[in-house]
Amino acid sequence: MVGKEDLKLLGLEVSPFVIRVRMALGIKGVSYEYVEEDLPFNKSDLLLASNPVHKKVPVLIHNGKPVCESLVIVQYVDELFAGPPILPADPYERATARFWAAFVDDKLVPAWIGILKAKTEDERAEKATETLAAIGLVEATLADGRAFFGGDSIGYLDIVLGSCLFWFEALRMMHGVEIIDSGRTPVLAAWAERFGESAESKGVVPGADEAVKYANKLAAAAAAAAAAATK
Amino acid sequence: MVGKEDLKLLGLEVSPFVIRVRMALGIKGVSYEYVEEDLPFNKSDLLLASNPVHKKVPVLIHNGKPVCESLVIVQYVDELFAGPPILPADPYERATARFWAAFVDDKLVPAWIGILKAKTEDERAEKATETLAAIGLVEATLADGRAFFGGDSIGYLDIVLGSCLFWFEALRMMHGVEIIDSGRTPVLAAWAERFGESAESKGVVPGADEAVKYANKLAAAAAAAAAAATK
Structure with missing residues (x-):
């Protein structure tokens, strides 16, 4: 357990991968700043700089250092913070x-x-x-x-x-x-x-x-892109 | 660290995934029984029973209980046995x-x-x-x-x-x-x-x-299967 934490989570409300990290932080009782990304349309500069390999959320930025990939982040949160364990002990x-x-x-x-x-x-x-x-x-x-x-x-x-x-x-x-x-x-x-x-x-x-709303938004964007391509 | 261990590894000599587990066990200085599988041609009953989900090596059978997937096994070995750490401490x-x-x-x-x-x-x-x-x-x-x-x-x-x-x-x-x-x-x-x-x-x-020999063996088997299919 560390002292004063600077925790920022780059996320997307309908992403299961982001929800995993939010649940993990919630179980540990840790507070954090949540930043909603407009994905996949507008990736923020912070997202691109923090996860240059995959350019995806979630990214947990802890004291300025990014951790990426939901399973990796959940294990990181579990190992770093006190509170109820997330992975089994055995x-x-x-x-x-x-x-x-x-x-x-x-x-x-x-x-x-x-x-x-x-x-x-x-x-x-x-x-x-x-x-x-x-x-x-x-x-x-x-x-x-x-x-x-x-x-x-x-x-x-x-x-x-x-x-x-x-x-x-x-x-x-x-x-x-x-x-x-x-x-x-x-x-x-x-x-x-x-x-x-x-x-x-x-x-x-x-x-x-x-989730339905988000799926429809993606489908509409794909249809618009297809229509533009055939003009 | 546990007492008397019964460790059996189902493997394939040219599998990078199996080599990971052998290296991890080697780093920990743990002895184990190694069983070479004839893959992908003849999967043993023990392999099929131990890894029914993926039917793949490596499988580490520890006191009768199977652990599958190389990254999972390496972390298991690291957590279970004393000896030099494999994952970083931080x-x-x-x-x-x-x-x-x-x-x-x-x-x-x-x-x-x-x-x-x-x-x-x-x-x-x-x-x-x-x-x-x-x-x-x-x-x-x-x-x-x-x-x-x-x-x-x-x-x-x-x-x-x-x-x-x-x-x-x-x-x-x-x-x-x-x-x-x-x-x-x-x-x-x-x-x-x-x-x-x-x-x-x-x-x-x-x-x-x-590795070359194994690749050639697979290619020859695939060619023979293709020839048989067109007969």
Whole structure:
């Protein structure tokens, strides 16, 4: 734990990756300055200078030094600040949490983002199938009576997966895809309810309508760019 | 540190991901049983049962419990066993090492594997350009006089990137691509020499000719499969 902190978070309200960092900082009870970026349209000079490799949010700037990539930042926050632990204490449980966090980001996230970005109904159906296969594997890992992946309270994997839930609801509203539902994934459905009611998610996770609005804004911009290109 | 250990590593000699784990176990001075898998042709029942999600090596089986994914395993080994630390002690340096390890696996590795897998010369040239752009960014991060990314000794990022070096040499032999060379990436060229001479890499990192042999074996199997399909 360090003394006086200068913490600035560059973010985007509807980014699951940013929400992970805000939840981590919230769990630790750390206050910070939040700066909303206008993405992907206008990247600030500070963002470009702080994350020249990926030019993406979240970036946590701590005493002038940037930390990038949501999983890296959440672990940094967990290691730096006192307060409730985010990763499990036991090395094997830590490894398991890291394994599934990587699975979420390498398999599940690209699949559900693929549903959004699909250019044809066939492609959308294919990405939906991929998403359901991935979420089914995650369902199986929680099927042992724990309230959260972290045990009795929200931990690393809860943050990593829970930050995606409002987008799942947006995908249901926009495309009728039920990624988590009480019939097929009952354990995750009950977990998602607990997650949504948790103090940790309140005030940080927006409503699904915000995700829909953002998706529509991106689609409109893409359509305008396509129209301009064919003029 | 635990007492009597039962450690078994499922691996493949020419896999950079497996080499990372062997180096980590070597740094900690831990002995283990090594089991070579015949990949990708014959996956053992133990491999399929231990890593049902990805069905890939490395898998470290510790007292009967499997840990998968090389970056997860290396951190597990570092957290579990006494001996020289692998990740830096300082949280900011840990975050930086994790950031670049993710960069290597998300950007650099897919690019150089793309050179191997390219079906046309154009595609190969494109992947080579991607690889050189990625390695250029890594070069810049070491340009401050340290002997290794880990400081005076081999650490996390050294293992993560160093495990790929013999494949870089194989790509030079097979396709004439110079990923690290003393003109364009002088800092990494000097680092690669130190890495190759290190006690940590000796006996674990095979020669480039082994990589070439494995690549040729895969290519021959793919050609035989294609010939069988057109019969």
